[in-house]
Amino acid sequence: MTTRIDRRFARLKEENRPALVTYFMGGDPDYETSLSIMKALPAAGSDVIELGMPFSDPMADGPAIQAAGLRALKSGQTLAKTLQMARDFREGDDDTPIVMMGYYNPIYIYGVERFLSDAKEAGIDGLIIVDLPPEMDQELCVPAIKAGLNFIRLATPTTDEERLPKVLENTSGFVYYVSMTGVTGSALPDTNNVSAAVSRIKEHTDLPICVGFGVKTARQAKAIGEAADGVVVGSAIVAAIAQCYDDNGKRIEDPAEAVATLVKGLADGVRSRQMA
Amino acid sequence: MTAPMEPNSFRIGPDDEGMYGIFGGRFVAETLMPLILDLEKHWNAAKDEPAFRAELDHLGRHYTGRPSPLYFAERLTEHLGGAKIYFKREDLNHTGSHKINNCLGQILLAKRMGKTRIIAETGAGQHGVASATVAARFGLPCIVYMGATDVERQKPNVFRMNLLGAEVKPVSSGHGTLKDAMNEALRDWVTNVEDTYYLIGTAAGPHPYPELVRDLQSVIGTEAREQIQELEGRLPDAIVAAVGGGSNAIGLFHPFLDDRQVAIHGVEAGGHGLAGDEHCASMTAGRPGVLHGNRTYLLQNDDGQILDGHSVSAGLDYPGVGPEHSWLKDSGRVIYSPILDEEAIEAFQMTTRLEGIIPALESAHAIAHAIKLAPTMGRDQIMIVNFSGRGDKDVHTVGKMLGMEM
Numbered sequence: 004m005t006t007r008i009d010r011r012f013a014r015l016k017e018e019n020r021p022a023l024v025t026y027f028m029g030g031d032p033d034y035e036t037s038l039s040i041m042k043a044l045p046a047a048g049s050d051v052i053e054l055g056m057p058f059s060d061p062m063a064d065g066p067a068i069q070a071a072g073l074r075a076l077k078s079g080q081t082l083a084k085t086l087q088m089a090r091d092f093r094e095g096d097d098d099t100p101i102v103m104m105g106y107y108n109p110i111y112i113y114g115v116e117r118f119l120s121d122a123k124e125a126g127i128d129g130l131i132i133v134d135l136p137p138e139m140d141q142e143l144c145v146p147a148i149k150a151g152l153n154f155i156r157l158a159t160p161t162t163d164e165e166r167l168p169k170v171l172e173n174t175s176g177f178v179y180y181v182s183m184t185g186v187t188g189s190a191l192p193d194t195n196n197v198s199a200a201v202s203r204i205k206e207h208t209d210l211p212i213c214v215g216f217g218v219k220t221a222r223q224a225k226a227i228g229e230a231a232d233g234v235v236v237g238s239a240i241v242a243a244i245a246q247c248y249d250d251n252g253k254r255i256e257d258p259a260e261a262v263a264t265l266v267k268g269l270a271d272g273v274r275s276r277q278m279a
Numbered sequence: 280m281t282a283p284m285e286p287n288s289f290r291i292g293p294d295d296e297g298m299y300g301i302f303g304g305r306f307v308a309e310t311l312m313p314l315i316l317d318l319e320k321h322w323n324a325a326k327d328e329p330a331f332r333a334e335l336d337h338l339g340r341h342y343t344g345r346p347s348p349l350y351f352a353e354r355l356t357e358h359l360g361g362a363k364i365y366f367k368r369e370d371l372n373h374t375g376s377h378k379i380n381n382c383l384g385q386i387l388l389a390k391r392m393g394k395t396r397i398i399a400e401t402g403a404g405q406h407g408v409a410s411a412t413v414a415a416r417f418g419l420p421c422i423v424y425m426g427a428t429d430v431e432r433q434k435p436n437v438f439r440m441n442l443l444g445a446e447v448k449p450v451s452s453g454h455g456t457l458k459d460a461m462n463e464a465l466r467d468w469v470t471n472v473e474d475t476y477y478l479i480g481t482a483a484g485p486h487p488y489p490e491l492v493r494d495l496q497s498v499i500g501t502e503a504r505e506q507i508q509e510l511e512g513r514l515p516d517a518i519v520a521a522v523g524g525g526s527n528a529i530g531l532f533h534p535f536l537d538d539r540q541v542a543i544h545g546v547e548a549g550g551h552g553l554a555g556d557e558h559c560a561s562m563t564a565g566r567p568g569v570l571h572g573n574r575t576y577l578l579q580n581d582d583g584q585i586l587d588g589h590s591v592s593a594g595l596d597y598p599g600v601g602p603e604h605s606w607l608k609d610s611g612r613v614i615y616s617p618i619l620d621e622e623a624i625e626a627f628q629m630t631t632r633l634e635g636i637i638p639a640l641e642s643a644h645a646i647a648h649a650i651k652l653a654p655t656m657g658r659d660q661i662m663i664v665n666f667s668g669r670g671d672k673d674v675h676t677v678g679k680m681l682g683m684e685m
């Protein structure tokens with residue numbers, strides 16, 4: 004069974020270039036604005052969309068994404084609305100893969116079976132759930148695979164040789180290599196480490212490997228793109244949205260335009276280096 | 280939810296995956312997974328090793344001051360006219376609460392694992408003080424995350440931590456209480472994986488922490504069980520403890536779990552009452568969910584977002600509870616009830632006036648429940664209350680509530 008994610012990476016392989024994977028927080032700062040941002044992403048050069056599900060206690064996120072989640076929750080975002088956002092997006096785009104990213108509890112409370120069937124119906128292609136390591140696969144990973152969704156796993160610098168096969172076992176779509184130990188949005192390590200890590204993971208899997216956590220500029224995106232099959236950008240996008248509002252929450256710039264400009268730059272960076 | 284079948288023993292959990300029935304587990308980011316597996320390995324090796332136990336016992340005796348007395352609260356008993364009330368005096372421990380029992384065990388483990396930096400979260404500041412204390416004693420740097428709200432209401436403990444050489448980092452996300460401090464500690468750990476030991480302060484978090492902390496705190500119940508048999512020639516009819524994350528409670532309860540004749544009562548923070556959101560009674564008023572590495576009863580809304588809750592007692596101001604308590608609740612072995620802020624304040628005053636002992640507000644919750652229970656029991660019956668900590672840290676809070684000039 005191929006998914007939108009499989010098809011997208013197959014096409015990029017033909018085009019011989021890495022993917023730009025963009026993360027934003029669903030409902031930040033409000034539903035309509037967030038949907039307009041989502042709709043602007045593909046044209047700006049995003050190949051895969053990560054749709055953030057806000058959670059009150061994002062233990063693995065840095066300040067930028069923490070704040071985005073709180074803004075979204077404050078404006079009334081719920082898991083049901085995040086699914087609706089994907090549905091609305093799908094009315095105009097049936098090709099761009101959507102991966103929902105977040106924490107387990109809102110899904111657990113929504114109900115795993117109900118969530119999987121609603122997500123599938125809404126046009127979701129994959130899931131990244133930060134607090135579900137392979138040890139917890141029976142919770143959501145195994146049911147998600149049965150439902151035809153990709154379960155994308157994070158591999159990290161602490162995932163050693165012995166553990167890697169376990170992490171990759173039920174992973175599909177792509178592997179998300181977290182390029183450093185730390186929360187989202189921290190400083191990027193040097194690209195030498197990244198390319199060594201990517202080679203190490205490649206010995207265990209044929210899946211595409213995307214690298215993220217800390218990529219902010221087009222130059223960094225280009226450098227990471229030389230080592231990996233995809234570059235994930237999150238905090239920089241979320242920060243760009245925040246900067247469209249002044250201290251009183253008044254809108255001073257159009258967030259969809261600001262994000263499109265940023266993503267175009269990142270996409271140019273990623274595409275400027277054709278893969279060998 | 281269907282009640283689990285009554286097990287042969289209530290003392291066998293968790294299973295190999297760290298589960299107590301549906302509760303517990305290891306819901307952590309991949310970065311932390313190798314670390315908690317490593318911790319589990321080291322703990323399993325250390326816990327039954329005679330040399331490790333001997334060092335811990337020695338420190339317990341000579342540093343903490345164990346065993347802590349089991350004190351007959353004669354005037355309180357007389358006043359209430361029911362069951363004989365005994366206090367298990369964890370307030371007399373070095374640093375003033377039960378938290379030191381856990382910290383000594385974990386710092387020995389940290390040393391064993393070659394870790395060189397200690398991080399901890401704290402609510403009331405008691406765990407922060409105990410962590411800073413053992414870090415000083417063993418010469419390791421210590422960083423304590425503390426909610427900004429708690430920094431304000433537990434000032435004396437902030438000074439103590441600073442004096443002990445620890446760095447207190449105020450956390451202003453959320454309501455600035457224990458939950459937020461725990462998030463920030465986890466963020467630190469995920470960043471500093473090589474050298475850092477996360478010294479968690481309660482019987483919660485990902486496996487093996489709930490089991491590890493329980494084992495270290497079980498010294499409370501083990502001693503109490505021996506002491507009461509020495510004093511009274513039999514086991515108590517009831518035991519009572521306050522439940523924040525649940526470490527002092529599970530420490531008292533665990534050795535008694537298979538003594539079916541002993542009624543076991545856990546006391547949650549009822550705050551301003553369970554009708555609104557101003558309480559921390561996660562088991563009485565919450566439902567199972569996943570937070571901070573484990574599945575357990577949580578205060579949350581219909582979208583699975585965690586609520587902040589409220590308690591006059593900073594140490595009980597946590598929207599979750601250790602997973603073993605959730606399991607003990609569903610299995611029916613332990614009865615959990617809420618106590619309101621005002622009831623705790625009343626118990627605080629009554630204990631101070633009648634016994635000349637100032638209890639921590641957390642412990643005052645347990646005493647308040649004992650005050651309700653005792654008159655319903657016969658004069659020949661016996662009850663043990665876990666006096667988890669001393670109340671010096673709370674004098675300011677209580678004084679303000681009573682309208683005293685501070």
Ligand SMILES: Cc1ncc(COP(=O)(O)O)c(C=O)c1O
Nearest residue numbers: 405523524525526527594641668
């Ligand atoms: C004196 C005292 N008792 C009880 C508690 C509650 O914690 P736990 O439920 O882990 O015992 C605290 C927490 O700070 C405390 O300081």
